[in-house]
Amino acid sequence: MRTEWPIIDTATNRERIKSRTAFQLHVKEKPDANGRVVLRCPALAASPTVTCPL
Numbered sequence: 001m002r003t004e005w006p007i008i009d010t011a012t013n014r015e016r017i018k019s020r021t022a023f024q025l026h027v028k029e030k031p032d033a034n035g036r037v038v039l040r041c042p043a044l045a046a047s048p049t050v051t052c053p054l
Contacts, residue, residue, distance in 0.1 A: 025050065
């Protein structure tokens, strides 16, 4: 068990989780015939991408 992380209260934890929504991937297209889903990256760039090998 890790003990070096500080313990935070529930309100702080919920606020931190809520702030992550700005970094959430968004569905860009419906799944193709193989079930592949294209997601939109929230990063700022001409063509931001994220690759997941799974």
